[in-house]
Amino acid sequence: MCETCGCTITPGNAHLVADQGRLSHTKDGTKSIEVLSSLLHENNHMAAHNREHFNRHNVLALNLMSSPGSGKTALLESTIKALKSRYRIGVIEGDLETENDAMRIRAHGVPAVQITTGQACHLDAHMVHDALHELDLDSLDIVFIENVGNLVCPASFDLGHHANITLLSVTEGDDKPAKYPVMFRGSDLVLLTKSDLLEFLDDFDTQKAETHVRNLANSAPVLTLSARREDTLGPWFNWLGEMVEARQNAQNLTPTIQPDGIALHRVGSS
Amino acid sequence: MHELAICQSLLDQARQIVDAHDANGIERIIVQIGPLSGVEAPLLAQAFSIARSAAGFPNAELEIETSPIQVRCQQCGTTSAARVNALLCGSCQSWKVDLISGDEMILKSLILTEQPASLSGPLTRAG
Ligand SMILES: Nc1nc2c(ncn2[C@@H]2O[C@H](COP(=O)(O)OP(=O)(O)O)[C@@H](O)[C@H]2O)c(=O)[nH]1
Numbered sequence: 346m347c348e349t350c351g352c353t354i355t356p357g358n359a360h361l362v363a364d365q366g367r368l369s370h371t372k373d374g375t376k377s378i379e380v381l382s383s384l385l386h387e388n389n390h391m392a393a394h395n396r397e398h399f400n401r402h403n404v405l406a407l408n409l410m411s412s413p414g415s416g417k418t419a420l421l422e423s424t425i426k427a428l429k430s431r432y433r434i435g436v437i438e439g440d441l442e443t444e445n446d447a448m449r450i451r452a453h454g455v456p457a458v459q460i461t462t463g464q465a466c467h468l469d470a471h472m473v474h475d476a477l478h479e480l481d482l483d484s485l486d487i488v489f490i491e492n493v494g495n496l497v498c499p500a501s502f503d504l505g506h507h508a509n510i511t512l513l514s515v516t517e518g519d520d521k522p523a524k525y526p527v528m529f530r531g532s533d534l535v536l537l538t539k540s541d542l543l544e545f546l547d548d549f550d551t552q553k554a555e556t557h558v559r560n561l562a563n564s565a566p567v568l569t570l571s572a573r574r575e576d577t578l579g580p581w582f583n584w585l586g587e588m589v590e591a592r593q594n595a596q597n598l599t600p601t602i603q604p605d606g607i608a609l610h611r612v613g614s615s
Numbered sequence: 616m617h618e619l620a621i622c623q624s625l626l627d628q629a630r631q632i633v634d635a636h637d638a639n640g641i642e643r644i645i646v647q648i649g650p651l652s653g654v655e656a657p658l659l660a661q662a663f664s665i666a667r668s669a670a671g672f673p674n675a676e677l678e679i680e681t682s683p684i685q686v687r688c689q690q691c692g693t694t695s696a697a698r699v700n701a702l703l704c705g706s707c708q709s710w711k712v713d714l715i716s717g718d719e720m721i722l723k724s725l726i727l728t729e730q731p732a733s734l735s736g737p738l739t740r741a742g
């Protein structure tokens with residue numbers, strides 16, 4: 346199915362998903378076919394393929410999501426500045442219209458591919474596949490995928506990345522995880538950003554934000570940081586280092602939560 | 616609205632199944648959607664009513680089954696119902712629970728209409 350590189354993949358749930366479905370019974374003029382596959386079967390197939398690309402080239406791929414303006418690009422810039430000599434970093438930028446974010450990243454001397462999605466409010470695995478073939482994966486350790494700014498739509502699409510990072514800036518309100526449970530339940534790391542502004546805000550409680558994340562049965566780390574203060578970035582850099590190692594030690598690393606639900610991933614336990 | 620993209624993906628998958636079974640069309644598509652799937656059932660239904668004709672299935676009906684949110688507690692083992700933003704054990708209030716239902720976005724089954732006899736024979740070519 347991959348025209349660019351011709352490699353083959355086995356999606357994790359292939360054993361559950363018969364492409365043509367199973368015939369369960371026939372009555373006059375109609376046939377009932379049992380399918381039991383994800384509504385995003387095709388996307389998930391492509392995502393598994395992307396993940397195989399990243400794994401084969403020993404690259405950690407991270408999906409950054411947030412509202413517009415929460416500081417995704419600014420955090421990437423600070424991270425690149427600080428870690429450029431330790432890791433070889435590449436960036437895939439998703440945006441509705443402009444090339445601006447990719448230009449901001451390239452100014453730091455790292456490769457960036459811009460995907461302009463036009464109407465689409467999220468990245469999907471096919472867009473990321475096209476973009477990753479524009480990067481020289483052999484020369485990279487980490488690929489950051491900056492998703493379209495939106496706390497709803499990106500949560501449903503597996504891109505083939507290894508972990509989900511959700512940013513919540515302190516100017517947005519500490520109850521965002523309760524308002525956007527699908528996205529925050531699926532986060533492997535939550536970053537409370539723009540912490541330099543906390544002193545000017547009296548209504549953002551980082552502890553409350555964390556409690557809202559826990560109420561989604563999510564044990565992911567919740568870190569508070571500012572892209573403008575390098576001294577706040579240590580725990581984030583440590584998490585990154587641990588993830589680079591985790592990926593090297595596990596060939597099947599995926600985000601903890603899969604967007605199409607447990608039913609398709611609950612193997613052998615019925 | 617990502618439901619339109621999801622609906623398109625659903626219709627593509629349905630097309631493949633129809634072709635593989637040499638069927639005539641689709642009477643009904645049955646999907647299961649959980650409240651934690653990120654798919655809004657009314658928006659999916661709306662997208663479906665717009666997209667089905669262009670996909671070649673003008674008469675297909677979409678049936679959306681919703682599944683309840685249920686969690687099983689890792690601490691006390693209780694299974695209980697929960698709300699989207701309070702996935703807590705109903706017995707001990709712990710957040711250390713596993714979701715066991717409620718995040719599905721699944722194509723469950725299709726009811727296909729078979730090729731009418733009058734259209735399947737060699738006569739079709741003559742007409
Ligand atoms: N005070 C402060 N402003 C920030 C911080 N990070 C980003 N910003 C500002 O927030 C705005 C949006 O940031 P940007 O990185 O473009 O957000 P994105 O849309 O998530 O990529 C810009 O004006 C940034 O300068 C931060 O840590 N502190």
Ligand SMILES: [Mg+2]
Binds near residue numbers: 417418419446491
């Ligand atoms: Mg940006």
Ligand SMILES: [Zn+2]
Binds near residue numbers: 398
């Ligand atoms: Zn490929």
Ligand SMILES: [Zn+2]
Binds near residue numbers: 688690704707
């Ligand atoms: Zn309990």
